[in-house]
Amino acid sequence: MDFVKKEVEEYAKLYTSNEPELLKELAEFTETNMPMAQMLTGKIEGRLLKMLVALTGAKTVLEIGMFTGYSALSMAEALPEDGQLITCDIDEEVAKLAKDYFSRSPHGSKISIELAPALETLSNLNQTFDLAFLDADKENYVEYYQAIIPKLKSNGLLVIDNCLWSGKVLEPKAESDIAIHKVNQLIVTDSRVENVVLTVRDGINLVRKH
Ligand SMILES: C[S@@+](CC[C@H](N)C(=O)[O-])C[C@H]1O[C@@H](n2cnc3c(N)ncnc32)[C@H](O)[C@@H]1O
Secondary structure, three states: OOOOOHHHHHHHHHOOOOOOHHHHHHHHHHHHHOOOHHHOOOHHHHHHHHHHHHHHOOOEEEEEOOOOOHHHHHHHHOOOOOOEEEEEEOOHHHHHHHHHHHHOOOOHHHEEEEEOOHHHHHHHOOOOEEEEEEOOOHHHHHHHHHHHHHHEEEEEEEEEEOOOHHHHHHOOOOHHHHHHHHHHHHHHOOOOEEEEEEOOOOOEEEEEEO
16 A cells, blocks of 8 residues: 555655765665665655754664665764664675675764674663664564663654554554554553654654653
């Protein structure tokens, strides 16, 4: 289910600030060479993530689900020179590609990659973050949420991708549909946070910790 007509989506893309050439190249390379290229966040969400990092003045960012590195590099752009972004993935092949692009970016040195199941990485992380972006295996969204919230600073922002899951949250059937619907239910009743569900792309749940 598309929430926005294709032509309107294209218009929104056209009238959104351009991403740097390197990110354009990364998106094109991913589209041409990677079988799961549709996982890449893309221009509108990438520019939104960058803007959220800039607006919150975040210095520490956590990403769950790096893929070829598009969203990580988008957020790193808005981090200060001494800012830090930790990104998690389990796929060695995509990590190699992401590392190559990070090394070509003036912002790449702010990024470090944790190549392990993200729940494991999360349980070993002993620091707090200003902003987190969750975009990995949907079946574990509830576990990720419960692990991330204590690691967010007060007034920290959690951005959850695919929270409308092509509309499948309306009648959840598969494990991933159920997990995403559950996390949405959990968030709206969680007194530790306030949130807004945006119908941007596949749905973005913006969650601010009190
Ligand atoms: C939707 S993609 C991320 C897209 C990325 N944010 C972007 O903008 O290009 C999801 C990623 O999560 C990773 N992933 C899946 N299960 C994981 C797990 N248990 N731990 C860490 N990463 C995982 C996959 O390898 C995949 O690269």
